[in-house]
Amino acid sequence: MQSHSLPQRRSAQPPAALPDCHVLAAMRVLLLEDDPAQRDLLSAALRHFGVGDLMTAGDGWTALAHLAAMPFDLVISDLRMPGMDGIEFLHRAAGFDVGAFAIVSAAEPAIMSAVENALAEHGALVLGHLSKPFSLDAVGALLGRCDAVLAPERRSPLAKLAFQSDPSTLQGALNAGQFEAYYQPKVALDDGRLLGVEVLARWNHPDAGLLAPTHFISAMEDNALIDQLTFQLLDQALADAARWGDAPIDIALNLAPHTLEDPHLPDRLLAMVRAHGLAPERITLELTETAMARHPQRVRDCATRLRLRGFHFAIDDFGIGYSSMALLLSLPFNELKIDRSFVSSLLTSVKARTMMEAMVALGKRLGMQVVAEGVECPAEMRMLRSIGCPAAQGYLFAAPMAQDGLLRWIASLPMPSSILPPTH
Ligand code: C2E
Ligand code: CA
Ligand code: CA
Numbered sequence: 001m002q003s004h005s006l007p008q009r010r011s012a013q014p015p016a017a018l019p020d021c022h023v024l025a026a027m028r029v030l031l032l033e034d035d036p037a038q039r040d041l042l043s044a045a046l047r048h049f050g051v052g053d054l055m056t057a058g059d060g061w062t063a064l065a066h067l068a069a070m071p072f073d074l075v076i077s078d079l080r081m082p083g084m085d086g087i088e089f090l091h092r093a094a095g096f097d098v099g100a101f102a103i104v105s106a107a108e109p110a111i112m113s114a115v116e117n118a119l120a121e122h123g124a125l126v127l128g129h130l131s132k133p134f135s136l137d138a139v140g141a142l143l144g145r146c147d148a149v150l151a152p153e154r155r156s157p158l159a160k161l162a163f164q165s166d167p168s169t170l171q172g173a174l175n176a177g178q179f180e181a182y183y184q185p186k187v188a189l190d191d192g193r194l195l196g197v198e199v200l201a202r203w204n205h206p207d208a209g210l211l212a213p214t215h216f217i218s219a220m221e222d223n224a225l226i227d228q229l230t231f232q233l234l235d236q237a238l239a240d241a242a243r244w245g246d247a248p249i250d251i252a253l254n255l256a257p258h259t260l261e262d263p264h265l266p267d268r269l270l271a272m273v274r275a276h277g278l279a280p281e282r283i284t285l286e287l288t289e290t291a292m293a294r295h296p297q298r299v300r301d302c303a304t305r306l307r308l309r310g311f312h313f314a315i316d317d318f319g320i321g322y323s324s325m326a327l328l329l330s331l332p333f334n335e336l337k338i339d340r341s342f343v344s345s346l347l348t349s350v351k352a353r354t355m356m357e358a359m360v361a362l363g364k365r366l367g368m369q370v371v372a373e374g375v376e377c378p379a380e381m382r383m384l385r386s387i388g389c390p391a392a393q394g395y396l397f398a399a400p401m402a403q404d405g406l407l408r409w410i411a412s413l414p415m416p417s418s419i420l421p422p423t424h
Contacts, residue, residue: 024143025052027073032056032063032089033104034081038132042076042104045139060084064092071097074127074146079105079115087115094124102142103129109348117341123214145376165216167223174228178204181236182400185409186252186371186393189385194413196250196284198393199237200400201229217256226256231272234283238276240403245410252284252314257291261298266305280310284335287313289321292330303331314371319359328366336363340374343394346383353383360389 029051033039039056046054055072057063060083067075075098079086090101101124103112112129119126127145130138173179183197203211220226230253237251259265273280285306291299303313314335318324319342328336338359345352356372363370372384375394384392398409 024050024146027051027146028053028055028070029074029076030055030057030063030066030072032058032060032075032077032081032086034058034078038078038104042130042134042139045134045136046143048136049140049143051143060086060089060092063089064096067093067096067098071099073099074102075100076102076104076130079103079107079112087118090115090119090124094119098124100125100127100146102127104132104134105129106132113345113348117345120341120344165219167219167225170216170220170223170225173203173205174225174232177232178206179229179232180204180402181233181240182402183237183240183406184393184400185398185406186250186391187397188391189381189389194247194249194410195391196252197237197406198252198286198400199233199254201233201254202400202402221256221258224258227259227262230255230259231268234269234272236403238272238278240406241276241278243403243407248282250282250284250312251278252286254286254316255291257287257293257295257299260287260291260302261295263298263302265302266309266311269306269311270309280306281312284312284314286316286337287327287331288316289323289327292323292327296330300330307332314369317373319355333368335369335371336366337371337373337393338389340372340394343372343374343380343384344376346380353387356384356389357387360387364388364390 029046031039031042031046031054033042033056036058039058043054043056055066057066059081063075063077066072075093077086077089077093081089086103086105090103093101101119103115103126105112109129109131112131116126116129128142130142180202182200182202184200185197186195187193188195201213201217203216205211217226220229234251234253237253241249241251262268269283270280273283285303287303307313312334313331314337315324315328315331315333316337317339318328318336320339321327336359338356342352342356342359346356360370369391370389371391371393372389373393375381375384375392375396377396380394381392381396401409
């Protein structure tokens with residue numbers, strides 16, 4: 001398993017497994033800190049761990065000038081600064097080519113978590129925060145998370161070239177078979193069984209490298225290309241599944257609203273699944289609350305017909321939308337996936353924990369499978385277990401992987417396949 005030793009977000013934590021020094025040495029890091037002594041201290045700590053390409057700035061405008069000039073893998077920023085404060089800087093910085101952000105501050109953890117959540121809502125990748133005064137271990141722990149959080153496609157923005165995502169380029173990429181199914185495991189929290197994998201799209205761009213869904217999914221949804229992508233990914237997953245071994249591993253597929261509005265979808269999906277000798281009960285279709293936005297009746301009909309044929313449904317990103325509850329009421333779901341924003345606040349917010357408890361209880365009362373998304377550290381996993389959450393997904397267990405990586409990961413599982421790290 002790749003991420004057993006992920007650090008926790010609290011200050012008293014064991015040193016994390018660091019990414020290998022090639023990764024750190026190749027990373028370009030920008031540090032924004034107005035206090036010269038603190039700046040020198042953190043710079044020295046980053047260099048100590050092997051960060052090779054480090055730029056520093058004493059104020060937000062200088063830092064933004066660096067960002068405008070070149071891409072960065074990691075931007076670390078203080079929050080309280082004269083002039084442009086860290087919050088304004090981070091919001092501006094989120095518009096540039098940045099792999100991930102981290103915060104260093106003396107502010108209370110709840111404030112730093114709020115800033116992290118706001119950044120994540122803007123689509124930025126957030127590595128975590130360092131509380132001042134920080135220890136060398138805490139800096140090491142933060143850098144240790146680069147490996148897990150900076151997925152390969154985000155790890156080297158330096159290699160990324162400008163690329164187009166207009167409809168004809170996307171259609172060309174679909175025709176050329178440039179999209180690849182990546183798989184992220186979903187595990188049972190009681191005994192660590194591998195329950196299934198979620199299919200996540202990646203674009204193998206010939207020039208720009210591996211691209212994450214933020215670069216193409218919404219453009220595809222706007223242009224009705226999403227159906228073709230969905231069928232291509234399901235086809236790959238069904239073919240790949242033949243090599244996953246004897247134990248049944250379910251496949252979860254994200255469905256865009258447009259796809260669910262097609263009255264031919266139920267028969268088409270059934271034919272695809274049967275052609276690979278799989279039962280439709282092994283396929284879970286994941287929907288978010290946007291599913292019902294345009295044609296609720298069509299979507300309801302289509303979903304009901306898919307359920308009649310045996311397919312399972314999961315409600316995705318549960319808890320963050322305005323109408324998660326309404327969606328839950330209107331469609332026959334089998335599984336509830338609790339959004340990762342609740343998991344990431346679990347250790348620092350009593351409110352998030354209480355809401356998590358309520359959502360887990362709700363799902364169980366409704367007879368649904370409940371999955372916590374985005375579990376990144378053992379402490380989060382332990383708390384979810386104590387709450388009674390039955391299943392989880394997240395970098396702690398494995399990041400999304402291509403078929404080769406998944407096969408290696410499955411082969412590395414101990415027998416019987418309990419993949420959970422030690423509970424103490
Ligand atoms: P999602 O369905 O909620 O998928 C989970 C996302 O969380 C994935 O991002 C995954 O890489 C990321 N993730 C998993 N574990 C962790 C963790 O421990 N920490 C953090 N910070 N993140 C974690 P990804 O692959 O970038 O996908 C983003 C979104 O794009 C997906 O969110 C889904 O809504 C959409 N998407 C991906 N593939 C497809 C697709 O084939 N079709 C459609 N319609 N949407 C897709
Ligand atoms: Ca999903
Ligand atoms: Ca989700």
